[in-house]
Amino acid sequence: MRKTPARALTAAVAATLLAAGCGGGGGDSDSGTTSDGRTVVKIALWNYDTTPEFKALIEGFEAENPKIDVQPVDILADDYADKVTTMLAGGDSTDVLTMKNVTDYSRYATRGQLKSLDSQVKALDKASYSGLEPFDIDGHYYALPYRHDFWVLFYNKALVKPTGADLSNLSWAEYASLAKEMTKGKGTDKVYGTYFQTWRSPVQAIAAAQTGGDQLSGDYGFFKDQYDLALDLQKSGAMMPFATAKSQKVQYKTVFESGKVGMVPMGSWLAAALLDDKAKGVTDVDWGIAPLPQIKADGKTTTFGSPTAFAVNKKAKNSAAAEQFVTWASGPKGAAAIAKIGLVPSYTGDEVMKAYFGVKGMPSDELAAKAMKPDNVNLEMPVSDRTADINQILDEEHELVMTGEKSVEKGIEEMNKRVKSEVQ
Numbered sequence: 001m002r003k004t005p006a007r008a009l010t011a012a013v014a015a016t017l018l019a020a021g022c023g024g025g026g027g028d029s030d031s032g033t034t035s036d037g038r039t040v041v042k043i044a045l046w047n048y049d050t051t052p053e054f055k056a057l058i059e060g061f062e063a064e065n066p067k068i069d070v071q072p073v074d075i076l077a078d079d080y081a082d083k084v085t086t087m088l089a090g091g092d093s094t095d096v097l098t099m100k101n102v103t104d105y106s107r108y109a110t111r112g113q114l115k116s117l118d119s120q121v122k123a124l125d126k127a128s129y130s131g132l133e134p135f136d137i138d139g140h141y142y143a144l145p146y147r148h149d150f151w152v153l154f155y156n157k158a159l160v161k162p163t164g165a166d167l168s169n170l171s172w173a174e175y176a177s178l179a180k181e182m183t184k185g186k187g188t189d190k191v192y193g194t195y196f197q198t199w200r201s202p203v204q205a206i207a208a209a210q211t212g213g214d215q216l217s218g219d220y221g222f223f224k225d226q227y228d229l230a231l232d233l234q235k236s237g238a239m240m241p242f243a244t245a246k247s248q249k250v251q252y253k254t255v256f257e258s259g260k261v262g263m264v265p266m267g268s269w270l271a272a273a274l275l276d277d278k279a280k281g282v283t284d285v286d287w288g289i290a291p292l293p294q295i296k297a298d299g300k301t302t303t304f305g306s307p308t309a310f311a312v313n314k315k316a317k318n319s320a321a322a323e324q325f326v327t328w329a330s331g332p333k334g335a336a337a338i339a340k341i342g343l344v345p346s347y348t349g350d351e352v353m354k355a356y357f358g359v360k361g362m363p364s365d366e367l368a369a370k371a372m373k374p375d376n377v378n379l380e381m382p383v384s385d386r387t388a389d390i391n392q393i394l395d396e397e398h399e400l401v402m403t404g405e406k407s408v409e410k411g412i413e414e415m416n417k418r419v420k421s422e423v424q
Contacts, residue, residue, distance in 0.1 A: 032317045038069040039321045043096040043310075044084055046077040052276050053147065053338045057329045060337040064328070068321050078249075088113045091315060095322035099143045099309040102134045103381050107388040108311070114142035115312040115319065120327050131307030131346045134383050143311035144330035145346035147338060149267040150305030151206070152371045153290040154274075159191065159262040160288075167290035168367055172229055175263070175293040179238040182262040193238040195261040196230060197252045198245050200398035201304075201380060202265055203230050209304035209378040210295040216382050216390055218419040220412045225295070227401060227408045234402075242402035257283035265292060267305070268372070272342035275361045289368040301370070306380040307346055344372075389423045 032040055045054050058070045073094055075083045081104050084097060088108060097114070099105040108114050121141045126132060131148035135141050155167060165178050179193030196202040203226045208215050213222035233239035240250065240261075253273055255261045264270075268289075277283045291301040310326040312319060328334055332352075335345035339355040342362055357364045381387060394415060401411035 034069050038067050039318050041068055041070045041096060041318055041321045041325055042073050042094045043070060043098065043325070044073045044075060044080075044087070044094050045098045046075050046080045046100070048072045048074040050273070051077075052272060052341050053343050056337045056341050057146070057334055060333065061325055061328050064333070065324065068324070070325060084108075088313070092313070093315050093317045094313055095316040095318050096325060097311045097313055099311050101306050101308075101381070102379070102383045103387050103391045105135065105143055105309065105311070106137070106383045106385065109137050109142040110385050113314055115314045115316065115323075117141050117144055117312065117323070117326070120144060120323065128349060129346050130348060130377075131305075131309075134307060134379055135309060137383070143309035144326050145307035145309040146330045146334050147269070147308040147343055148305060148346040149269045149308065149344055150374060150377045151201075151265055151267050151292050151303045152374075153263060153265055153292055154256060154270055155263045155288050155290055156256070156259060156261070157286045157288050158259075168370060169291070169299070170293040171297055172226070172293045172295055176229055176233055176238070179233060179263060180236050183236075183238045191259070192240055192255075192261045194233060194263045194265075195240055195245075195250075195252055195255050196233075196242075196265070198242055198250075198399075198402070200395050203227055203402075204394060204398065205304045205380045206265070206292070207295070209376075210302050214382070215394065216384060216386060218416055218424055220394075220415045223412055223415075224408055227411070230402065231408070242399075243404075246399070246403075253277075256287070257285050259285055268344050271362065272338075275342045275359060278361055288363045288365070289371045291367075291371045291374065300375040302376040302378065303374045304378045304380045309346075386423050390419055393418045393422065 034040060045051070048054055054072060058072065062068065062070055080100055084104070085107070087094065097108070118141055121132070121144070129145070131145040135143050135145065153167065159182055160167065163178060163181055170178070175194070182191070182193035184191050204215065204223055207213060207223045207226040211222045213220070230239070234241050244250070252264050252266055253270060256264050257274065257277060271289065274283070274285070274287055292303045294302065296302070310329055312322045312326060316322045330346060332347055332349070335347035335352050336355060338345050339352045340359060342356065342359045344356065345352060356362070381391060397406070397411050397415045397418070400406040401408055406414065
């Protein structure tokens with residue numbers, strides 16, 4: 001396989017695409033075939049070298065389809081949504097587009113930029129899939145999920161064990177107390193009890209999932225308690241301030257792997273990155289997985305998640321081959337490929353999950369097993385033609401609340417007002 005040259009090629013292609021905002025790139029990709037006659041399928045994705053799922057899927061597919069050459073168009077994760085939006089607006093012909101979340105998907109699908117995959121969906125055994133429903137837009141599908149992540153609690157065993165804490169049924173109040181107990185040190189030697197990534201999800205999506213609140217409603221009073229908790233953690237010093245994390249572009253994986261934080265609520269995808277980095281010698285952190293803490297003390301675990309999918313660009317140069325890749329990646333063989341590296345696939349089955357827990361280094365204790373079988377997994381953000389606009393408003397106001405520029409009450413008031421006046 002030519003993955004090293006392909007990566008070099010696609011880095012240049014990506015630069016060309018993003019600079020021009022259109023076109024399929026240079027070299028042998030202009031004709032849609034390689035010099036040796038293979039069909040080229042270009043796939044937009046992020047951080048290829050540090051996101052092992054893409055390599056697993058591409059190499060697995062190519063091994064079974066030697067007449068197709070899958071070439072990644074590598075984009076920085078933080079820039080991905082904006083770059084793909086620009087590419088599509090400019091008439092780009094990249095064949096496959098990775099749907100990082102359903103918010104972006106709803107934007108592209110409702111703009112008519114994705115090819116219908118209705119016929120592929122009709123052929124699926126839907127009972128074997130999780131995360132398929134969010135891609136249903138008025139009875140039509142424009143993407144197929146290959147991964148279905150949900151949020152759990154990652155913890156550093158060396159930091160949690162001395163506390164004697166039982167992580168199996170934590171309330172958020174108990175979680176906050178534990179985070180404060182674990183915090184120690186100062187300056188560069190400081191270890192925080194917890195870390196919340198600067199996304200709005202650790203506050204807003206958790207609140208919605210565990211209270212039943214509707215993020216499309218324009219009535220966001222249900223966010224308040226989770227905001228109070230997050231701000232209290234910051235004030236106490238048990239969590240890195242939002243402004244610091246944002247300005248320094250701190251990443252959850254980095255602070256967790258360095259042993260600078262005891263607990264991180266995060267999507268199940270983090271397991272694959274931790275396994276990969278540990279195998280490479282990047283980190284030696286001894287980590288585990290526990291259920292996400294709960295707002296309601298009803299003995300059940302409610303979390304949220306979001307599927308990750310592949311879609312076919314409506315202007316794809318090699319549409320048939322692109323559809324072939326998307327179908328393969330979302331099916332049993334694609335599921336097996338990513339389960340073996342510690343990711344939860346959309347297609348599930350006993351053999352797939354056996355492979356998941358059989359990955360070397362994957363926690364397989366009772367606590368991890370409980371975490372990976374939550375009672376309820378709600379969608380991170382509902383899908384509608386208003387999702388993208390509401391998401392932007394909630395994200396903007398979230399930053400203002402977490403940096404202290406607005407009080408919780410004022411921030412929620414602005415969310416309510418803006419969604420009702422600007423979107424609804």
